[in-house]
Amino acid sequence: MTPVLEGKNIVRNYFLPGGLFKKEKTVHAVKGVNFKVEEGKTLAIVGESGCGKSTLARIITMIDPASDGELFIDGKKVDIAAGDLTPEMRRKVQIVFQNPYGSLNPRKKIGDILMEPLIINTNTPAAERRELAMSMLKKVGLQDVHFNRYPHMFSGGQRQRIAIARALMLKPRLLVLDEPVSALDLSVQAQVLNLLADLQDELNLTYVFISHDLSVVRYMADDVMVMYYGEAVEYGSRDQVFNDPQHSYTKTLFAATPRADVDTIRARLARKNAAIAS
Amino acid sequence: MALLEIENLVVEFQTSTGTFRAVDGVSMKVSAGEVLAIVGESGSGKSVSMLAAMGLLPWTAKVTADKLVFDGRNLLGMSGSERRKIIGKDMSMIFQEPIASLNPCFTVGFQIEEVLRIHLGLGKAERRKRAIELFEAVGIPNPAERLGHFPHQMSGGQCQRVMIAIAIACNPKLLIADEPTTALDVTIQKQILDLLMRLQTEHGMGLIMITHNMGVVAETADRVIVQYKGRKMEEADVLSLFEAPKSDYTRALLAALPDNATGDRLPTIGEIFKQTSEGAAQ
Numbered sequence: 025m026t027p028v029l030e031g032k033n034i035v036r037n038y039f040l041p042g043g044l045f046k047k048e049k050t051v052h053a054v055k056g057v058n059f060k061v062e063e064g065k066t067l068a069i070v071g072e073s074g075c076g077k078s079t080l081a082r083i084i085t086m087i088d089p090a091s092d093g094e095l096f097i098d099g100k101k102v103d104i105a106a107g108d109l110t111p112e113m114r115r116k117v118q119i120v121f122q123n124p125y126g127s128l129n130p131r132k133k134i135g136d137i138l139m140e141p142l143i144i145n146t147n148t149p150a151a152e153r154r155e156l157a158m159s160m161l162k163k164v165g166l167q168d169v170h171f172n173r174y175p176h177m178f179s180g181g182q183r184q185r186i187a188i189a190r191a192l193m194l195k196p197r198l199l200v201l202d203e204p205v206s207a208l209d210l211s212v213q214a215q216v217l218n219l220l221a222d223l224q225d226e227l228n229l230t231y232v233f234i235s236h237d238l239s240v241v242r243y244m245a246d247d248v249m250v251m252y253y254g255e256a257v258e259y260g261s262r263d264q265v266f267n268d269p270q271h272s273y274t275k276t277l278f279a280a281t282p283r284a285d286v287d288t289i290r291a292r293l294a295r296k297n298a299a300i301a302s
Numbered sequence: 303m304a305l306l307e308i309e310n311l312v313v314e315f316q317t318s319t320g321t322f323r324a325v326d327g328v329s330m331k332v333s334a335g336e337v338l339a340i341v342g343e344s345g346s347g348k349s350v351s352m353l354a355a356m357g358l359l360p361w362t363a364k365v366t367a368d369k370l371v372f373d374g375r376n377l378l379g380m381s382g383s384e385r386r387k388i389i390g391k392d393m394s395m396i397f398q399e400p401i402a403s404l405n406p407c408f409t410v411g412f413q414i415e416e417v418l419r420i421h422l423g424l425g426k427a428e429r430r431k432r433a434i435e436l437f438e439a440v441g442i443p444n445p446a447e448r449l450g451h452f453p454h455q456m457s458g459g460q461c462q463r464v465m466i467a468i469a470i471a472c473n474p475k476l477l478i479a480d481e482p483t484t485a486l487d488v489t490i491q492k493q494i495l496d497l498l499m500r501l502q503t504e505h506g507m508g509l510i511m512i513t514h515n516m517g518v519v520a521e522t523a524d525r526v527i528v529q530y531k532g533r534k535m536e537e538a539d540v541l542s543l544f545e546a547p548k549s550d551y552t553r554a555l556l557a558a559l560p561d562n563a564t565g566d567r568l569p570t571i572g573e574i575f576k577q578t579s580e581g582a583a584q
Contacts, residue, residue: 072487073458180344209343209514211571214558218567236487239517243560243568280492282517284559286544289520293541299503 026099028198028230029061029084035092036079053079055254056093061247063197064224066231068245068262070238070277076254077234081200084232085119098197111145118191122203124183128175134161134186135171141193156193163226164189164219181212185219192223200232205240217244238281242266250274304331305476305508306355306393309369313347313354313532315362324350324363326532334475335506337499339523339540341513341555347532348512352478356395357385373475391421394469398481400461404453410464411449417471436467440497459490463497470501476508477501483518495522516559520544528552 034057042048054076061067069077082088083095089105096102097116102109121127128137138157142148148156161170164185175183184204191199201220205213217240223229235241241248241262248265250258250273257271269275313325325347332338340348354365357377370377372393377385389395397403405413414436415429424432430449437445440463453461462482469477479498483491499522502509511522519526519540526543528536528551536549547553554571556562 072489210516210555210558211343214560214568214570217560218570221567238488239560276489280489282491282495282515282521284516284520284544284556284561286541289541289544292521 025062027060027096028063028098029059029067029232030096031057031059031084031093032096033058033093034080034083034090034095036076036083036088037091052254054083054090057249057251057254057256059249059256059259061198061230061232063230064228065246066224066233066244067247067249068233068235068241069249069251070235070241071251072236075251077251078202080251081119081202081232081234084198085117085200086114115145115194116197117200118194118196118198119200119202120184120187120191120204123207124180124187125207127187128183130175133172133174134166134178137175137186138190138193141190145194160189160193163192163223165215179212180208181215184208184212184216188216188219188223192227195227196229198230198232200234202234203236204233206235206237213240220244238277250277303333303374304371305334305336305373306330306332306510307369307371308351308355308367311351311354311365311367311370313350313359314364316364324532325354328527328529328532328534330527330534330537332476332508332510334508335502337502337509337511337522337524339511339513339519339526340529341516341519341526342529343514345531346529348529349480351529352395352480352510352512356389356393356478357382358389358395387421390417391472392474393476393478394472394474395478395480396462396465396469396482398484400458400465400485401453403465404461406453409450409452410456411451414449414464414468414471417468421472432471433467436471437464439470439501440464440467441493442467459486459494462486462490462494466494466497466501470505470507473505474507476510478510478512480512481514482511484513484515491518498522516556528555 034054036054038051038053040049040051057080059067069080071077083090086102086104086109094101097113100113102113135157138160139153142153142156158168158171166182166185178186205216208216224231233241233244245262248260248262249256250265250271252273258265258269258274265274269278309329311325311328312323315322315324328351330338342348353359355370359365367378372388404410411433414433418424418429418432433449434445437448442448442460442463456464482498483494486494495518498509501507511518513519523540525539527534528549530551535551536543536547538548543552544556547556557569558571560568
């Protein structure tokens with residue numbers, strides 16, 4: 025079976041032109057990354073800000089071209105720099121952004137937001153567009169009455185549902201989720217994660233899940249890639265990475281994640297009491 | 303004796319659809335050298351109750367309380383100028399968005415020296431010396447050079463360190479940290495939390511940590527207050543809260559952590575909480 029997404033030695037450099045007093049500079053944002061995701065699976069990309077994970081997301085979503093390397097989507101080689109990308113290819117990958125407060129146009133109604141991808145990419149007649157949008161709205165747990173409302177009338181969790189609905193309107197094969205729950209509360213986060221898991225089962229979607237929250241990654245991912253300064257320092261199945269991290273950065277990352285279990289609290293309180301006693 | 307004592311605090315806002323009660327009868331006590339965490343989702347009134355204690359709410363807010371005492375002084379009915387002598391000096395606050403809460407028009411050095419000038423009345427050379435000391439204390443490399451930088455030249459973690467340096471500039475008795483690490487990476491979050499805990503033990507400060515991250519609570523707090531829709535649902539020491547939560551809401555909150563996931567799906571707060579009698583009463 026061909027994997028839905030495959031990247032071979034993906035490189036991305038940003039060139040900063042020099043000025044009168046500044047030397048020109050090349051920033052190596054992604055330095056040769058390999059990955060492969062099978063249908064219906066989730067690849068999680070973990071790393072701190074500036075490690076190149078969002079740059080990689082832009083390359084996968086075909087927004088930016090890679091400087092070097094090969095990207096295959098559904099077994100087909102993609103090269104946007106060559107400019108021969110068909111609308112069919114574009115429809116296969118959609119993205120959900122981090123901040124649902126910034127990614128929805130405040131002057132458009134929810135219905136229009138959902139129908140817009142169809143207007144741009146397909147020739148679906150108006151009545152059918154409306155029907156598709158309505159059914160998608162229900163699929164993500166909202167109701168008919170929400171169709172004519174504006175984004176400001178919704179909570180953060182509901183907005184993220186709308187953003188997910190919009191991404192699914194074109195029936196993509198691959199969904200890139202760029203920190204989809206980091207702006208949400210714990211209680212709402214659980215709902216959105218459940219929704220994503222439900223949709224994956226129902227539509228057999230493939231996810232690329234970008235996050236810096238390891239507890240969320242452990243819950244969602246099949247495979248995990250840890251990035252550090254543009255390099256994939258660790259790549260493997262979830263259990264492999266979580267149970268036996270190889271690279272020192274992965275270990276640092278695990279050590280830095282606050283743990284909410286009773287044993288950790290006991291150990292900390294014991295340390296504190298010992299410090300006070302001495 | 304408690305450092306900050308709040309009894310039956312109520313904060314109301316007038317809106318076009320009637321009065322909105324953001325904080326509904328919350329009481330708490332913090333002693334010197336104690337770390338209190340206030341947990342809750344957005345809209346639970348955790349920030350508003352602390353802003354009320356600081357006196358930083360806009361005039362549209364109506365604040366009432368049976369008791370609002372800081373360090374033996376009654377904050378209720380205190381004049382603005384009296385209050386300004388306390389806040390920022392004995393009682394200071396760190397805000398959530400480090401980059402947004404610094405003034406982009408002034409260097410960080412100016413902003414930290416401003417506090418030292420107003421509250422401590424230090425001279426120019428002394429101010430600079432103290433500012434360098436503070437930057438060293440919060441772990442900013444090249445402090446002397448960094449003083450001349452503007453906030454946009456620094457990273458989020460560095461800005462948060464500057465915020466902390468400003469907050470502890472006058473050795474406060476009580477430090478309120480409002481989601482100090484929400485905007486930061488986990489590795490930076492760890493550094494900032496370690497820094498806060500170190501400063502707290504060194505100076506014997508009272509520390510109030512406002513957060514919605516249960517992991518941060520587990521790693522820092524001595525005592526925890528759980529708030530929901532402006533009400534206090536539970537107050538317990540940190541170990542008993544995680545071991546045996548008394549309130550249904552706390553139980554639901556802990557169950558929703560992805561760490562504790564057992565099955566295919568996460569239990570959501572709505573599912574668990576609304577079925578209980580406590581949830582139905584809300």
